[in-house]
Amino acid sequence: VEVKQLHRTGFHFQPPMHWINDPNGPMYYKGVYHLFYQYNPKGAVWGNIVWAHSVSKDMINWKPLDPAIYPSKPFDINGCWSGSATILPGEKPIILYTGIDPQNRQVQNQAVPANYSDPYLREWVKPDNNPIIVPVGGMNASAFRDPTTAWWSNGHWKLVVGSRRKHRGMAYLYRSRDFVHWVKAQHPLHSSANTGMWECPDFYPVSSSGKSGLETSVLGQNVKHVLKVSLDLTRYEYYTLGTYDPRSDRYVPDNTSADGWSGLRYDYGNFYASKTFFDAGKNRRILWGWANESDTPNNDTSKGWAGIQLIPRTVWLDTSGKQLLQWPIKELETLRGEKVHISNQQIKQGDHFEVKGITAAQADVDVTFRLSSLDTAEQFDPSWVDAQALCGQKGSTVQGGIGPFGLLTLASENLEEYTPVFFRVFKASEGHVVLMCSDARSSSLRRELYRPSFAGFVNVNLADGKLSLRSLIDHSVVESFGAQGKTCITSRVYPTLAVFQDAHLYAFNNGSEIVTIENLNAWSMKSGQIS
Ligand code: FRU
Numbered sequence: 001v002e003v004k005q006l007h008r009t010g011f012h013f014q015p016p017m018h019w020i021n022d023p024n025g026p027m028y029y030k031g032v033y034h035l036f037y038q039y040n041p042k043g044a045v046w047g048n049i050v051w052a053h054s055v056s057k058d059m060i061n062w063k064p065l066d067p068a069i070y071p072s073k074p075f076d077i078n079g080c081w082s083g084s085a086t087i088l089p090g091e092k093p094i095i096l097y098t099g100i101d102p103q104n105r106q107v108q109n110q111a112v113p114a115n116y117s118d119p120y121l122r123e124w125v126k127p128d129n130n131p132i133i134v135p136v137g138g139m140n141a142s143a144f145r146d147p148t149t150a151w152w153s154n155g156h157w158k159l160v161v162g163s164r165r166k167h168r169g170m171a172y173l174y175r176s177r178d179f180v181h182w183v184k185a186q187h188p189l190h191s192s193a194n195t196g197m198w199e200c201p202d203f204y205p206v207s208s209s210g211k212s213g214l215e216t217s218v219l220g221q222n223v224k225h226v227l228k229v230s231l232d233l234t235r236y237e238y239y240t241l242g243t244y245d246p247r248s249d250r251y252v253p254d255n256t257s258a259d260g261w262s263g264l265r266y267d268y269g270n271f272y273a274s275k276t277f278f279d280a281g282k283n284r285r286i287l288w289g290w291a292n293e294s295d296t297p298n299n300d301t302s303k304g305w306a307g308i309q310l311i312p313r314t315v316w317l318d319t320s321g322k323q324l325l326q327w328p329i330k331e332l333e334t335l336r337g338e339k340v341h342i343s344n345q346q347i348k349q350g351d352h353f354e355v356k357g358i359t360a361a362q363a364d365v366d367v368t369f370r371l372s373s374l375d376t377a378e379q380f381d382p383s384w385v386d387a388q389a390l391c392g393q394k395g396s397t398v399q400g401g402i403g404p405f406g407l408l409t410l411a412s413e414n415l416e417e418y419t420p421v422f423f424r425v426f427k428a429s430e431g432h433v434v435l436m437c438s439d440a441r442s443s444s445l446r447r448e449l450y451r452p453s454f455a456g457f458v459n460v461n462l463a464d465g466k467l468s469l470r471s472l473i474d475h476s477v478v479e480s481f482g483a484q485g486k487t488c489i490t491s492r493v494y495p496t497l498a499v500f501q502d503a504h505l506y507a508f509n510n511g512s513e514i515v516t517i518e519n520l521n522a523w524s525m526k527s528g529q530i531s
Pocket of ligand 1: 200
């Protein structure tokens with residue numbers, strides 16, 4: 001297979017070739033970060049799934065190892081699907097994953113390191129007591145997968161397996177005293193009507209104050225819990241914040257956290273099958289997500305590769321207690337090269353100006369905009385509940401009052417192609433509504449691509465008149481963080497002109513009100529050691 005370099009990423013993780021999907025079992029062990037991921041060793045489409053394995057000291061530069069888990073036993077002969085790692089007392093990592101058995105049932109298996117003193121944990125052994133959890137009774141054996149990291153509470157290990165009962169999304173709960181014998185609890189940890197299969201559930205505590213992460217078993221007064229699920233039906237992820245009772249083993253979402261389709265999102269774009277882990281090295285919780293291609297499967301095959309892992313994000317609770325915040329891990333900054341700085345630059349209606357002097361196809365941009373007045377904001381219609389539909393209607397070229405303003409990323413010189421990442425501010429009966437968009441419609445001259453106008457609302461107070469935006473631009477991906485990580489949007493785009501040295505970066509404003517760039521820092525990004 002000849003691997004095409006066009007659109008491959010420089011600092012986002014991808015193997016040298018072939019298909020990847022979900023990040024699996026991320027963990028920190030003896031000073032080393034481990035990333036496993038769903039991988040097809042034989043091609044650029046989904047299939048033949050094994051757990052590929054890479055290790056790193058910083059989650060930015062990677063050393064590839066041989067696949068850690070691959071079909072070898074009856075309980076996983078038809079595939080080794082997603083799962084998680086748990087660090088047992090005595091610093092003993094253990095992996096739980098879904099195996100596809102000879103009847104194509106989804107069962108849960110364990111794997112343990114062959115040699116705990118190997119910091120790279122190269123070799124994994126599957127004990128003979130596998131499978132440790134099987135679907136029984138009325139359970140759906142083809143929708144029963146992706147075990148979470150286990151947590152310890154009330155004298156038991158507990159974990160969740162994603163499933164559905166008819167159309168009801170389910171997080172089945174299992175308990176064990178010894179990590180070997182697992183018993184299904186009578187009640188699921190949580191479930192929700194008409195949400196379909198819950199893939200890749202994730203359940204973890206967050207501290208109610210500060211940025212520090214919590215080990216997965218931490219409970220207590222100053223702790224909230226997060227339940228995240230990946231919805232097979234929409235291919236979007238939703239999370240709620242809520243309260244976990246370790247005695248009844250029930251999770252109840254807060255009344256500020258909409259449960260189901262209309263809930264909170266880590267990312268309003270191409271971000272799926274994510275998983276968090278507690279990084280004991282730096283006391284933080286790290287979130288890892290996968291971005292599928294938005295190219296056609298035929299093109300994926302001719303390129304010889306498909307799928308990337310997004311930049312790991314630190315995740316913590318916003319002071320409002322109503323949402324999470326996310327920010328790229330600080331280690332990413334070690335790849336920053338040449339820097340451009342702009343300050344106090346006004347952008348008038350219809351203007352755009354170029355941020356010159358960096359490699360615009362592979363860059364990190366961090367900008368703070370200042371709005372002088374909010375008076376000219378357009379009126380918000382309360383029926384506009386769907387941010388993506390609103391962005392589709394009010395794109396980057398549709399003139400407004402306050403905005404649209406923001407960045408034109410991966411832009412060709414004469415703007416035949418560009419991926420705008422931008423804000424638009426509306427006046428509402430109570431305060432203001434801020435819309436953030438990452439719009440792929442104008443990203444490529446190739447019309448057959450999937451080019452959605454991804455968008456989310458930003459729950460931000462505009463009292464100081466400031467709005468910030470950070471975008472990580474990497475050839476075929478634009479990963480953006482609005483208002484210090486309140487709203488995040490990832491787009492996959494495939495420009496034909498705005499590639500390599502011919503890609504440009506602009507700031508723009510199409511609102512009647514002048515917008516000032518208070519500060520803009522942009523860096524060329526070096527490539528990470530990835531494969
Ligand atoms: C999510 C998913 C998981 C499954 C894995 C198979 O993308 O479908 O539910 O375990 O991928 O590769």
